[in-house]
Amino acid sequence: MRILVTGGAGFIGSHLVDKLMENEKNEVIVVDNYFTGTKDNLKKWIGHPRFELIRHDVTEPLLIEVDQIYHLACPASPIFYKYNPVKTIKTNVIGTLNMLGLAKRVGARILLTSTSEVYGDPLEHPQTESYWGNVNPIGVRSCYDEGKRVAETLMFDYHRQHGIEIRIARIFNTYGPRMNIDDGRVVSNFIAQALRNEPLTVQLPGTQTRSFCYVSDMVDGLIRLMEGENTGPINIGNPGEFTMLELAESVKELINPEVKISLVENTPDDPRQRKPDITKAKEVLGWEPKVKLRDGLPLMEEDFRQRLGVPKKN
Numbered sequence: 001m002r003i004l005v006t007g008g009a010g011f012i013g014s015h016l017v018d019k020l021m022e023n024e025k026n027e028v029i030v031v032d033n034y035f036t037g038t039k040d041n042l043k044k045w046i047g048h049p050r051f052e053l054i055r056h057d058v059t060e061p062l063l064i065e066v067d068q069i070y071h072l073a074c075p076a077s078p079i080f081y082k083y084n085p086v087k088t089i090k091t092n093v094i095g096t097l098n099m100l101g102l103a104k105r106v107g108a109r110i111l112l113t114s115t116s117e118v119y120g121d122p123l124e125h126p127q128t129e130s131y132w133g134n135v136n137p138i139g140v141r142s143c144y145d146e147g148k149r150v151a152e153t154l155m156f157d158y159h160r161q162h163g164i165e166i167r168i169a170r171i172f173n174t175y176g177p178r179m180n181i182d183d184g185r186v187v188s189n190f191i192a193q194a195l196r197n198e199p200l201t202v203q204l205p206g207t208q209t210r211s212f213c214y215v216s217d218m219v220d221g222l223i224r225l226m227e228g229e230n231t232g233p234i235n236i237g238n239p240g241e242f243t244m245l246e247l248a249e250s251v252k253e254l255i256n257p258e259v260k261i262s263l264v265e266n267t268p269d270d271p272r273q274r275k276p277d278i279t280k281a282k283e284v285l286g287w288e289p290k291v292k293l294r295d296g297l298p299l300m301e302e303d304f305r306q307r308l309g310v311p312k313k314n
């Protein structure tokens with residue numbers, strides 16, 4: 001099986017590549033523009049006969065022959081996707097069109113990593129896949145959440161009109177080793193801050209909630225979805241729900257009891273709550289997350305310690 005992973009040099013993408021490469025029948029091609037991904041994440045595969053890495057931006061067409069496409073390419077951290085919103089929406093719309101065009105030409109199955117952000121600031125809790133969302137179409141997050149909504153629409157239009165085999169995952173906040181130290185998402189921020197002994201920046205009000213999924217669980221869910229028969233959309237996330245203050249307290253307790261917690265201004269349109277209903281993932285994919293937050297945080301701490309050069313105290 002020849003498999004394309006767009007955004008494969010990113011944090012989730014590179015863990016996915018590791019898993020796909022375990023199967024000796026797989027040949028994996030990664031394309032990435034290195035806006036947020038790095039070659040370093042894939043260094044163990046560079047030069048491997050079943051692996052190929054191409055510097056390519058999905059907003060440009062790509063002509064290759066593959067059997068499956070995992071389409072992950074797009075900055076996923078709010079500070080990165082808001083940095084160049086026009087580019088973000090081009091990636092979601094033109095990038096997805098290009099990958100669907102490729103899927104159509106070669107008859108490949110394509111999986112899109114969509115997002116819990118399609119639910120916006122949800123009025124239904126927890127969020128089921130049938131909830132249509134509460135999204136601001138003209139806000140600073142719209143390049144990403146509306147962009148992913150259009151990407152989902154394109155996937156279904158190609159499926160209905162051209163018979164393309166599609167899979168859609170709605171990913172909830174994911175964390176784990178290899179996240180950029182300056183990624184800007186909350187788990188990586190708090191861990192880096194705790195290790196540097198800087199205050200943990202809890203954005204106001206601090207009572208907003210998120211559900212955090214460890215990366216190995218995420219990759220397992222994505223592969224099950226690709227290999228299964230259901231188009232989705234399917235929520236892939238950990239239903240354990242935490243306020244940002246609770247997360248800060250856990251990081252403090254587990255990583256640095258001395259660290260301070262400081263309340264700081266928030267950004268516009270920050271969703272107040274997010275928690276996946278994973279009934280469908282359980283029924284259709286036989287999937288549920290295994291790694292609890294309190295077990296995942298120390299695994300990520302270890303990786304951040306090494307990269308920041310902060311030794312563990314005894």
Ligand SMILES: O=c1ccn([C@@H]2O[C@H](COP(=O)(O)OP(=O)(O)O[C@H]3OC[C@@H](O)[C@H](O)[C@H]3O)[C@@H](O)[C@H]2O)c(=O)[nH]1
Binds near residue numbers: 116172
């Ligand atoms: O330093 C920080 C950073 C963030 N936060 C808060 O933490 C919460 C989570 O923010 P993050 O930046 O981690 O990201 P979000 O959960 O808002 O979105 C994410 O989740 C779904 C994914 O598909 C998306 O890729 C990503 O946008 C927000 O309420 C934010 O206000 C802090 O309290 N402090």
